[in-house]
Amino acid sequence: MTYIFDGSLPGLLTAVFEWFERKPGKVTLKSIEIFQPEAFAECFTVTTNSEKADRVWAGLQKKLKKDWLRKFYCSYLSEIPEAFNHLFQFTTYIFQNEKGAESNYGNEHVIALAKYAKSVEREKHRMEAFIRFQHTADGIFYTGIDPDFNVLPLISNHFKNRYADQQWIIYDLKRKYGLHYNLNTVEEITISFTEGVNKQKPAAVLMDAKEELYAVLWKDYFKSANIVARKNTKLHVQHVPRRYWKYLTEKL
Amino acid sequence: MSDRIREKLNILADAAKYDVSCSSSGGTRKNDNKGVGNSHTSGICHTYTEDGRCVSLLKILLTNHCIYDCLFCVSRKSNDVKRAAFTVDEVVELTMNFYRRNYIEGLFLSSGIFKNADFTMERLLLVCKKLRLEQRYNGYIHLKMIPGASDELIKEAGLYADRMSINLEMPTEAGLKLLAPEKSHADVIKPLGFVQQNIVQFAEDKKLIKHVPKFVPAGQSTQMVIGATPESDKDIMYTANAFYKNFALKRVYYSGYVPISNDSRMPILGTQPPLLRENRLYQTDWLMRFYGFKVQELLNDANPNLDVDIDPKLSWAIRNMQHFPVDINKADYRMILRIPGIGVMSAQKIVQARKFGKLRIDQLKKIGVSYNRAKHFITCADSPYQLKDYQGTQIKAFIMAESQSKYLKTDSNQMILF
Ligand code: SF4
Numbered sequence: 001m002t003y004i005f006d007g008s009l010p011g012l013l014t015a016v017f018e019w020f021e022r023k024p025g026k027v028t029l030k031s032i033e034i035f036q037p038e039a040f041a042e043c044f045t046v047t048t049n050s051e052k053a054d055r056v057w058a059g060l061q062k063k064l065k066k067d068w069l070r071k072f073y074c075s076y077l078s079e080i081p082e083a084f085n086h087l088f089q090f091t092t093y094i095f096q097n098e099k100g101a102e103s104n105y106g107n108e109h110v111i112a113l114a115k116y117a118k119s120v121e122r123e124k125h126r127m128e129a130f131i132r133f134q135h136t137a138d139g140i141f142y143t144g145i146d147p148d149f150n151v152l153p154l155i156s157n158h159f160k161n162r163y164a165d166q167q168w169i170i171y172d173l174k175r176k177y178g179l180h181y182n183l184n185t186v187e188e189i190t191i192s193f194t195e196g197v198n199k200q201k202p203a204a205v206l207m208d209a210k211e212e213l214y215a216v217l218w219k220d221y222f223k224s225a226n227i228v229a230r231k232n233t234k235l236h237v238q239h240v241p242r243r244y245w246k247y248l249t250e251k252l
Numbered sequence: 253m254s255d256r257i258r259e260k261l262n263i264l265a266d267a268a269k270y271d272v273s274c275s276s277s278g279g280t281r282k283n284d285n286k287g288v289g290n291s292h293t294s295g296i297c298h299t300y301t302e303d304g305r306c307v308s309l310l311k312i313l314l315t316n317h318c319i320y321d322c323l324f325c326v327s328r329k330s331n332d333v334k335r336a337a338f339t340v341d342e343v344v345e346l347t348m349n350f351y352r353r354n355y356i357e358g359l360f361l362s363s364g365i366f367k368n369a370d371f372t373m374e375r376l377l378l379v380c381k382k383l384r385l386e387q388r389y390n391g392y393i394h395l396k397m398i399p400g401a402s403d404e405l406i407k408e409a410g411l412y413a414d415r416m417s418i419n420l421e422m423p424t425e426a427g428l429k430l431l432a433p434e435k436s437h438a439d440v441i442k443p444l445g446f447v448q449q450n451i452v453q454f455a456e457d458k459k460l461i462k463h464v465p466k467f468v469p470a471g472q473s474t475q476m477v478i479g480a481t482p483e484s485d486k487d488i489m490y491t492a493n494a495f496y497k498n499f500a501l502k503r504v505y506y507s508g509y510v511p512i513s514n515d516s517r518m519p520i521l522g523t524q525p526p527l528l529r530e531n532r533l534y535q536t537d538w539l540m541r542f543y544g545f546k547v548q549e550l551l552n553d554a555n556p557n558l559d560v561d562i563d564p565k566l567s568w569a570i571r572n573m574q575h576f577p578v579d580i581n582k583a584d585y586r587m588i589l590r591i592p593g594i595g596v597m598s599a600q601k602i603v604q605a606r607k608f609g610k611l612r613i614d615q616l617k618k619i620g621v622s623y624n625r626a627k628h629f630i631t632c633a634d635s636p637y638q639l640k641d642y643q644g645t646q647i648k649a650f651i652m653a654e655s656q657s658k659y660l661k662t663d664s665n666q667m668i669l670f
Contacts, residue, residue, distance in 0.1 A: 125296070217258060227269060227510055229303075236302050239304060
């Protein structure tokens with residue numbers, strides 16, 4: 001049997017609620033986006049219900065410590081279709097077992113979540129490292145990114161705490177939303193870009209007068225810090241995979 | 253103006269790069285005055301140089317003018333290089349502007365010695381004070397101590413820096429004397445000891461008084477240059493071990509010597525830096541710090557140098573086959589950590605997971621064990637029956653046949669260690 005949900009986190013949690021209500025036996029969870037009806041498979045469409053979702057989440061909070069709630073959330077943010085099903089199976093497994101069942105690394109759903117969470121955390125960490133702000137003429141530090149996973153919710157606090165005295169915008173170009181820190185709070189925003197503007201690195205005319213100087217100084221620094229006698233391109237690319245180069249001022 | 257600052261940055265970053273420490277970890281500073289910056293406990297590498305080293309700090313010298321003539325150093329007095337000096341404000345501006353753009357985690361500031369030690373140290377201190385007090389900057393600061401600077405200056409600097417360091421340079425006193433007759437290990441031991449005492453004192457005060465300022469919260473580190481002088485790996489690691497113990501150092505760095513001089517006492521120009529050896533030393537360092545190995549187990553009179561073909565953990569296992577095979581489902585954590593192919597994370601997962609039932613090979617693989625390597629040293633629920641008692645040397649041959657290219661080509665001080 002297949003459960004279909006709307007792709008939201010409350011939707012996923014509602015699915016768990018419904019399963020315990022109905023106990024229909026083995027179920028696979030799929031999001032509506034990728035669902036393709038199969039001829040003989042039975043399916044059930046979950047109607048997202050925030051009360052039911054809250055109850056499941058509260059239940060999970062009782063069963064799991066913080067680190068595992070985080071792994072759960074990260075796996076969800078991976079947006080990987082199979083991850084949704086693993087989350088669903090993991091949750092039913094946790095509810096049906098004694099406290100502590102999440103440390104059973106012999107269980108395939110436990111391992112799957114640990115892996116998704118690891119990839120998402122890695123992407124989060126990379127964004128914290130590889131984001132390069134440009135100081136715009138309006139005094140805002142701007143960057144456009146397109147991370148593999150939906151990591152904005154995870155990086156928000158890091159940037160808010162660190163850059164508490166400057167306004168900044170981090171825009172997810174793939175998911176078409178961003179975060180704006182206005183010196184007090186972080187707000188979700190959407191931007192309508194002018195036609196033809198480079199969203200990743202907007203043109204110099206839009207920038208603060210000193211922006212170019214510091215970008216050049218940083219590039220210079222990057223070159224000077226290299227020790228030619230130690231060149232090791234393989235290792236370099238391993239640490240900074242090519243797909244991130246477009247973010248990096250020093251690589252442009 | 254911009255050309256001059258570019259030139260200075262090129263000269264003073266170039267001269268600073270031989271200090272390999274780049275770590276921005278261990279800081280605890282929070283941004284609680286609504287200024288800019290904070291420390292990330294595990295540090296962040298913002299980029300990597302083309303030689304694969306992490307870049308997290310703006311690492312520069314205040315100046316490369318120097319009154320000393322240490323042979324291993326590019327800034328030595330007798331070396332014919334361009335000289336430059338930043339003003340205090342230039343360093344502050346650069347740091348702030350790089351930091352605000354998320355280029356860096358902070359500043360690593362060192363300097364050649366001009367006029368005298370205190371004169372130099374005063375200026376380094378001034379940079380730190382301006383950053384912290386005027387700019388409300390809470391990012392990371394790694395400050396080099398100038399050998400011979402007064403206790404007062406060093407103590408004051410400790411109130412603003414996150415990490416302080418001073419380099420041993422050569423692993424033994426004899427090596428140092430050979431290349432820098434004016435210097436001695438005592439010049440390094442004194443400030444390290446002084447700062448360590450103060451760290452302990454501040455921690456004591458903190459128990460009694462609520463608001464004690466931070467003092468070098470990320471601790472101290474040092475660096476040794478490897479391969480410029482003829483010390484054995486044992487000499488190097490025994491020195492490192494002693495400094496870890498005596499001064500509670502956070503890190504010891506090993507920097508493969510990059511030839512920069514034609515002096516006959518040193519490897520000639522063009523000699524390849526000993527990168528593989530450097531990597532093996534870092535692996536040994538990790539085994540001492542995170543895997544519960546004593547340095548004497550890894551290096552001793554019978555084995556004064558590390559094996560180049562294989563990593564030191566595998567090398568230890570092969571010399572000590574009497575401890576193997578280890579039963580994954582029974583052995584204690586300490587022993588599981590010692591199995592080649594199993595890292596700290598996997599070891600922890602194994603100990604947790606086996607409470608739920610005996611572990612099988614496929615589960616070990618999923619947990620992240622490098623099974624092809626570990627299989628020679630373990631038994632688990634479904635281990636195949638083995639024609640027992642391979643000699644250590646045979647196992648070494650098996651493993652090398654499988655992984656030779658990988659292990660001979662990697663070199664990094666950020667390696668993943670099994
Ligand atoms: S004192 Fe320091 S900067 Fe001066 S030559 Fe010696 S190592 Fe180089």
